[in-house]
Amino acid sequence: MIEIPELSIGEVARESGKAASAIRYYEEIGLLPEPVRVSGRRRYPRDVVRTLAVIETAQRAGLTLDEIRLLLRASVDDVAATDRLREVAERKLPELVALIERAELVRGWLEDAARCVCPTLDDCPLFEPARLPEREHLLS
Amino acid sequence: MIEIPELSIGEVARESGKAASAIRYYEEIGLLPEPVRVSGRRRYPRDVVRTLAVIETAQRAGLTLDEIRLLLRASVDDVAATDRLREVAERKLPELVALIERAELVRGWLEDAARCVCPTLDDCPLFEPARLPEREHLLS
DNA sequence: GTGCTAGTTCAAGTCGGCTTGATGTCAAGG
DNA sequence: CCTTGACATCAAGCCGACTTGAACTAGCAC
Numbered sequence: 001m002i003e004i005p006e007l008s009i010g011e012v013a014r015e016s017g018k019a020a021s022a023i024r025y026y027e028e029i030g031l032l033p034e035p036v037r038v039s040g041r042r043r044y045p046r047d048v049v050r051t052l053a054v055i056e057t058a059q060r061a062g063l064t065l066d067e068i069r070l071l072l073r074a075s076v077d078d079v080a081a082t083d084r085l086r087e088v089a090e091r092k093l094p095e096l097v098a099l100i101e102r103a104e105l106v107r108g109w110l111e112d113a114a115r116c117v118c119p120t121l122d123d124c125p126l127f128e129p130a131r132l133p134e135r136e137h138l139l140s
Numbered sequence: 141m142i143e144i145p146e147l148s149i150g151e152v153a154r155e156s157g158k159a160a161s162a163i164r165y166y167e168e169i170g171l172l173p174e175p176v177r178v179s180g181r182r183r184y185p186r187d188v189v190r191t192l193a194v195i196e197t198a199q200r201a202g203l204t205l206d207e208i209r210l211l212l213r214a215s216v217d218d219v220a221a222t223d224r225l226r227e228v229a230e231r232k233l234p235e236l237v238a239l240i241e242r243a244e245l246v247r248g249w250l251e252d253a254a255r256c257v258c259p260t261l262d263d264c265p266l267f268e269p270a271r272l273p274e275r276e277h278l279l280s
Numbered sequence: 281g282t283g284c285t286a287g288t289t290c291a292a293g294t295c296g297g298c299t300t301g302a303t304g305t306c307a308a309g310g
Numbered sequence: 311c312c313t314t315g316a317c318a319t320c321a322a323g324c325c326g327a328c329t330t331g332a333a334c335t336a337g338c339a340c
Contacts, residue, residue, distance in 0.1 A: 010316065020317085021299060029297090039306065041317055060239060061246035065297070071253075089253040096250065099200060100243045106201035107236050113211075113229040150286065160287085161329060169327095179336065181287055205327070 007044040016052040023052070031055065031069050062099050067092060147184040156192040163192070171195065171209050202239050207232060 013020045026032040032051065035042045051072065058068045070088045153160045166172040167182075172191065175182045191212065198208045210228045 008317080019299075022297085024318090025298060041306085057242050058246055058249075059297095060242040062243065063246065085253045086255075089250040093247065093250050093254065096243055096247050100240060100247065102197055102200040103202065103236055103240045103243065106198055106203065107233065107240065109198075110229040110233050110236065113225045115226075148287080159329075162327085164288095165328060181336085199327095 007046060007048070009042045009044070012044050012048055012052070015049045016056075018052055018056075026052075026055070026065075029065060029069070031065055031072065061096065063092065147186065147188070149182045149184070152184050152188055152192070155189045156196075158192055158196075166192075166195070166205075169205060169209070171205055171212065201236060203232065 007015070009020045009023055012018075012023060016023075023032065027034060032048065035044050035048070037043065054072070055065075055068055058071065059065070063071075067088055070084055073084075147155070149160045149163055152158075152163060156163075163172065167174060172188065175184050175188070177183065194212070195205075195208055198211065199205070203211075207228055210224055213224075
């Protein structure tokens with residue numbers, strides 16, 4: 001007998017924390033492969049939950065669904081897949097590093113702000129020029 | 141005689157790297173204060189460029205314009221300003237820390253991917269469960 | 281005056297990432 | 311058999327953050 005993948009879209013939704021509509025949307029844009037259907041209903045293998053976790057993580061790190069699709073398709077594709085992967089990686093890495101830098105800068109602000117007791121923010125060292133990033137405009 | 145702030149919107153745009161339309165938009169949503177007008181044209185003090193840099197940095201770190209407005213208004217407001225600031229800070233800090241974590245995880249992926257030589261990604265250690273974040277769903 | 285450039289307003293459009301609503305189908309439980 | 315509930319499709323709507331386009335104006339050069 002043929003194996004029927006065990007998860008309905010509702011179960012995947014519960015386990016992944018994503019809305020069913022989002023899962024259908026991901027399928028529509030080619031981010032998730034079309035699952036097997038049993039009398040019209042989608043049936044998913046367990047590991048789609050992990051794929052959804054990868055998607056969420058990558059997304060939170062600032063990758064677009066388009067870029068994530070490139071990464072994911074690399075893993076099911078044939079040759080040239082790793083090339084695409086490397087291409088995305090190299091394009092996105094500097095952005096990501098910049099993101100992390102910025103985020104840490106702002107984290108510094110917020111941590112200071114969280115324990116700030118200055119009567120007014122004009123007295124507060126938070127907004128001094130020294131704490132702002134230089135505008136180099138090296139990239140885009 | 142009255143001091144006329146020295147920068148036109150075009151100059152601010154050039155110096156800040158923002159589009160003039162974006163600057164007008166920031167004003168419209170209350171993110172920037174309404175500048176002085178000289179025969180209808182906006183005239184800005186130099187320090188608006190710094191404010192725009194603050195905005196950009198905060199934005200890149202994942203704050204919304206709404207949240208940034210709260211932060212900025214804190215600096216020109218009266219009392220309760222620092223309270224609002226602290227409130228935003230405390231709400232946003234955990235998110236930011238999570239963002240940084242995620243970003244570093246993905247950076248790891250991308251760095252590995254950039255030097256990946258696996259013939260196919262099924263052989264590639266990149267997508268192993270161990271490298272994925274735990275789904276705790278502690279927050280939201 | 282006649283342009284030109286840089287500004288102005290306002291409404292509408294765009295894009296990514298989904299959500300919502302209308303309408304329909306199907307299998308299981310009472 | 312009938313209802314319920316989870317699923318299906320499809321078009322349209324929404325939100326944030328802007329951009330674009332049309333139509334107009336003010337100041338300067340010639």
